Amino acid sequence: MRVHVLGSAAGGGFPQWNCNCRNCDGVRRGTIKARARTQSSIAITGGDGQWLLCNASPDILAQLQHFAELQPARALRDTAIAAVLLMDAQIDHTTGLYMLREHRQRLKLWCTQPAYEDLTRGNPLLKLLEHYCGVDWNAIPLEGHAFAIAPLDTLRFTALPLLSNAPPYSPHRDRPVAGDNIGLLVEDAGSGRRLFYAPGLGSMEPQVWDAMNSADVVLVDGTCWTDTELVDLGASRKTARSMGHLPQQGEDGMLSWLAKLPARTRRILIHINNTNPILDEDGPQFAQLRAAGVEVAYDGMDITL
Ligand code: MLT
Ligand code: MN
Ligand code: ZN
Numbered sequence: 001m002r003v004h005v006l007g008s009a010a011g012g013g014f015p016q017w018n019c020n021c022r023n024c025d026g027v028r029r030g031t032i033k034a035r036a037r038t039q040s041s042i043a044i045t046g047g048d049g050q051w052l053l054c055n056a057s058p059d060i061l062a063q064l065q066h067f068a069e070l071q072p073a074r075a076l077r078d079t080a081i082a083a084v085l086l087m088d089a090q091i092d093h094t095t096g097l098y099m100l101r102e103h104r105q106r107l108k109l110w111c112t113q114p115a116y117e118d119l120t121r122g123n124p125l126l127k128l129l130e131h132y133c134g135v136d137w138n139a140i141p142l143e144g145h146a147f148a149i150a151p152l153d154t155l156r157f158t159a160l161p162l163l164s165n166a167p168p169y170s171p172h173r174d175r176p177v178a179g180d181n182i183g184l185l186v187e188d189a190g191s192g193r194r195l196f197y198a199p200g201l202g203s204m205e206p207q208v209w210d211a212m213n214s215a216d217v218v219l220v221d222g223t224c225w226t227d228t229e230l231v232d233l234g235a236s237r238k239t240a241r242s243m244g245h246l247p248q249q250g251e252d253g254m255l256s257w258l259a260k261l262p263a264r265t266r267r268i269l270i271h272i273n274n275t276n277p278i279l280d281e282d283g284p285q286f287a288q289l290r291a292a293g294v295e296v297a298y299d300g301m302d303i304t305l
Pocket of ligand 2: 010011040090092093200271
């Protein structure tokens with residue numbers, strides 16, 4: 001199995017268009033050692049040239065231009081994206097669907113029932129796409145059994161409902177229901193190798209922790225360093241936890257969980273908010289991660305497992 005990181009930033013990207021925090025200003029001016037990042041998306045393949053796009057980022061067109069394998073050029077109109085799967089119905093994970101409207105077939109889309117409802121009501125994007133390519137929706141099962149996504153037949157997928165949050169426009173914002181956010185366990189049927197992916201993880205529930213322990217690579221929520229990062233900056237009144245993101249710091253923070261995984265597990269943070277100090281590669285937080293064996297995903301990162 002191979003995973004290609006198309007976009008490693010959280011909503012807003014890095015730098016964010018209207019932000020002059022230390023990181024955004026620093027990366028624009030070149031005064032800090034940091035890489036610009038596009039909004040959250042990865043692509044997964046079993047190795048047969050067919051890819052699953054996980055999340056359709058607002059930055060998808062630039063992401064596709066930077067990753068030639070998604071354009072195999074076998075016909076006048078072509079793509080190696082065989083299907084799209086959404087982890088939630090947030091703006092940063094869904095807006096790119098508009099950019100796929102020229103698809104020649106109906107777009108194969110996998111998302112949960114609550115995400116589908118948000119994307120046909122609060123944000124009726126899937127209805128709008130009916131005027132273009134249209135969408136064939138497949139409901140992601142939430143009961144914990146494995147499912148296949150044709151034609152990616154060598155991969156087995158299991159979705160885990162996560163406690164996080166619904167999008168701000170959703171009728172269940174702050175009252176999340178099972179399926180508003182999922183984590184994804186992907187197993188290569190040939191090698192038995194496993195990936196756990198969860199860009200929005202608000203709480204370490206037992207079944208999530210079990211899934212992470214069973215994985216060879218975890219690619220998990222790296223949104224904020226501290227819970228009050230945005231509040232302390234005066235950028236927002238929202239804490240990381242209230243948005244459904246476990247901060248890295250603190251007793252119950254992501255780093256303390258990652259430290260308890262088996263030594264063989266590759267640990268990678270993704271969906272990094274532009275305010276997060278780990279983006280500064282000369283900073284003490286980045287050094288702390290390195291010492292703890294935790295990697296920070298970047299656009300173009302390619303993971304073979
Ligand atoms: C989130 O995961 O909370 C989103 O990135 C927020 C957003 O897109 O505005
Ligand atoms: Mn997001
Ligand atoms: Zn910023």
